[in-house]
Amino acid sequence: MNHAITLHEITKSYDGFTAVDAFSLEVERGTVFGLLGPNGAGKTTLIKILTTLMRPTLGDAFVEGHSVLTAGKEVRRLIGVVPQENNLDRYLTARENLVLHARLHGMRPAAYNPRIDQLLEMTGLAARQHDFPDTYSGGMQRRLVVARALVHEPRVLFLDEPTTGLDPQSRRSLWDHIRGLRRSMTVFLTTHYMDEADALCDRIMIMDHGTCLADGTAAQLKDAFSRAHTYQVEFRRDADRYQGVLAGLSFVKGVEREGSLFQITLADEESIKPLMDHLCGSDIRRICLKEPSLEDVFISLTGEKVRE
Amino acid sequence: MFKGAFSIWGRDMLVLKRSIISELVSVVAYPLTLYLAFGFGLKGYITDVNGVPYPLFIAPGLISMTAVNAAFDESSWSMWFHRKVQRTIEEYRVTPVTVYDIVIGKIFSGFSQGAVKGTVVFLVILFLTPFRIDYANLPMYLLCIALSSMTFSCLGTICGTVIDKPENIGRVQSVIIVPLIFMAGIFFPLSSYPASILPLIQLLPTTAVFEGARDALLTGTIPTHYLVNLVLSAAFCFAVAVYTFNRKMAE
Numbered sequence: 001m002n003h004a005i006t007l008h009e010i011t012k013s014y015d016g017f018t019a020v021d022a023f024s025l026e027v028e029r030g031t032v033f034g035l036l037g038p039n040g041a042g043k044t045t046l047i048k049i050l051t052t053l054m055r056p057t058l059g060d061a062f063v064e065g066h067s068v069l070t071a072g073k074e075v076r077r078l079i080g081v082v083p084q085e086n087n088l089d090r091y092l093t094a095r096e097n098l099v100l101h102a103r104l105h106g107m108r109p110a111a112y113n114p115r116i117d118q119l120l121e122m123t124g125l126a127a128r129q130h131d132f133p134d135t136y137s138g139g140m141q142r143r144l145v146v147a148r149a150l151v152h153e154p155r156v157l158f159l160d161e162p163t164t165g166l167d168p169q170s171r172r173s174l175w176d177h178i179r180g181l182r183r184s185m186t187v188f189l190t191t192h193y194m195d196e197a198d199a200l201c202d203r204i205m206i207m208d209h210g211t212c213l214a215d216g217t218a219a220q221l222k223d224a225f226s227r228a229h230t231y232q233v234e235f236r237r238d239a240d241r242y243q244g245v246l247a248g249l250s251f252v253k254g255v256e257r258e259g260s261l262f263q264i265t266l267a268d269e270e271s272i273k274p275l276m277d278h279l280c281g282s283d284i285r286r287i288c289l290k291e292p293s294l295e296d297v298f299i300s301l302t303g304e305k306v307r308e
Numbered sequence: 309m310f311k312g313a314f315s316i317w318g319r320d321m322l323v324l325k326r327s328i329i330s331e332l333v334s335v336v337a338y339p340l341t342l343y344l345a346f347g348f349g350l351k352g353y354i355t356d357v358n359g360v361p362y363p364l365f366i367a368p369g370l371i372s373m374t375a376v377n378a379a380f381d382e383s384s385w386s387m388w389f390h391r392k393v394q395r396t397i398e399e400y401r402v403t404p405v406t407v408y409d410i411v412i413g414k415i416f417s418g419f420s421q422g423a424v425k426g427t428v429v430f431l432v433i434l435f436l437t438p439f440r441i442d443y444a445n446l447p448m449y450l451l452c453i454a455l456s457s458m459t460f461s462c463l464g465t466i467c468g469t470v471i472d473k474p475e476n477i478g479r480v481q482s483v484i485i486v487p488l489i490f491m492a493g494i495f496f497p498l499s500s501y502p503a504s505i506l507p508l509i510q511l512l513p514t515t516a517v518f519e520g521a522r523d524a525l526l527t528g529t530i531p532t533h534y535l536v537n538l539v540l541s542a543a544f545c546f547a548v549a550v551y552t553f554n555r556k557m558a559e
């Protein structure tokens with residue numbers, strides 16, 4: 001049994017509306033798994049089902065082999081959760097928030113106090129541990145929620161948009177924490193930031209309307225969606241003439257022009273040779289292959305329209 | 309077993325301890341005002357009720373009222389706040405504690421608030437006024453208060469669990485809780501009711517609370533039907549509160 005998380009045909013409907021549709025997935029132990037998708041794709045719903053906050057309408061899911069339907073308590077013993085919205089107790093100090101969490105996990109003071117000291121140190125909150133979360137900046141609150149999720153040393157960590165609202169420094173320091181956790185635990189995160197998924201995740205899944213659209217490493221996804229080969233060509237002279245030439249070539253699938261800079265999409269990899277035959281080398285200032293970004297992959301899969 | 313409930317209750321008591329002074333000032337002010345206004349203001353007009361001096365007649369009810377009000381207040385608002393505003397219930401629910409731990413912890417927090425506040429009002433009335441009791445009657449009275457605080461804490465928990473809009477909790481308080489309390493004869497003897505509706509009034513759980521508490525404090529005994537009513541109400545409300553919370557969380 002090498003899977004930390006297994007989803008088996010999970011469906012969740014909210015009176016008639018299907019938020020997650022027969023979703024199946026297996027996440028290997030010790031990896032960082034990233035779930036991407038536009039607003040309303042069903043990411044939070046999946047995390048709520050996996051963390052036993054919500055029951056699926058159909059199907060079952062397993063965390064470290066325990067069913068979320070029949071062994072919720074065992075599941076909860078093994079997981080740490082950072083929800084999309086901070087749910088700190090504003091009437092307790094930062095440290096008391098962590099202590100209560102430890103006690104709810106049945107830990108004893110001798111076990112939780114050193115662990116909490118260590119986590120406060122790691123998240124840079126040690127100096128402010130006796131202050132109330134209300135007096136923290138958004139980034140500090142977020143780090144406190146992450147620290148809380150780690151108090152009991154979970155085997156599987158769920159992070160729902162962990163870095164939303166953080167400045168670049170805090171984001172990077174949180175990434176470093178998450179990278180440090182890889183191998184010792186399985187991390188399941190959702191994010192809207194492609195660079196984050198690119199930098200952190202061993203495996204990425206893009207979902208929309210409750211179903212999976214693509215799945216693989218960042219490199220695999222980019223590769224699979226770079227079938228449309230796009231080159232950037234900048235001309236020294238005769239840009240207008242070349243526009244006419246390009247329009248007449250059958251293997252050129254698309255041309256976008258900005259002054260003397262052209263984005264040329266070719267039908268396939270082999271078309272670069274005939275293209276070069278039609279262009280005069282001395283007229284070209286610069287030519288380069290445009291690497292697709294994860295964001296291009298995401299947009300091409302999920303469309304450009306904003307979700308309501 | 310129920311270690312989680314104990315931790316959640318501990319959290320609520322820690323928070324109560326931090327603000328205890330301001331809490332107590334506000335909680336004592338209301339019954340004390342009523343006591344002075346009715347007990348002393350009306351003393352010249354109402355000498356005694358069924359042989360009991362009027363200030364002595366209303367004092368046990370005011371203490372019980374403080375306790376049950378505090379229990380209802382704490383349970384309903386706290387449950388609503390932790391569920392809808394802070395969403396800390398969600399944080400509790402991703403730890404190994406069960407929903408039973410959570411709801412029982414919360415019910416006992418409401419109960420404890422009622423007990424603490426009722427005791428303080430009792431002491432204040434004792435210090436500031438010539439109100440005196442026979443201390444041998446105290447255990448019976450405390451039992452009565454404990455049972456009724458339990459009932460109201462469970463009622464509050466139910467409201468805090470099923471009601472999403474805060475203004476509706478306020479409405480339940482003013483349309484159901486306050487009339488129930490005032491109709492139950494804190495300020496007047498039940499014999500003032502027409503004989504036709506008296507049996508109905510006597511069935512109200514609040515009647516058992518206030519009449520029972522007064523009898524307990526002044527005579528040391530509770531009429532059996534009131535005691536049975538108190539025990540059954542507490543047990544019934546407890547079961548409904550736990551069931552309701554469980555159902556809500558499974559949505």
Ligand SMILES: Nc1ncnc2c1ncn2[C@@H]1O[C@H](COP(=O)(O)OP(=O)(O)OP(=O)(O)O)[C@@H](O)[C@H]1O
Pocket residue numbers: 014019037038039040041042043044045046084
């Ligand atoms: N309690 C609910 N009742 C009805 N519909 C809901 C409820 N919760 C979520 N939904 C719907 O389910 C769908 C998926 O929501 P979900 O919160 O899982 O999206 P998400 O991928 O986390 O989005 P975001 O990126 O905005 O956080 C949405 O269309 C949402 O409107």
Ligand SMILES: [Mg+2]
Pocket residue numbers: 043044045084160
């Ligand atoms: Mg979400």
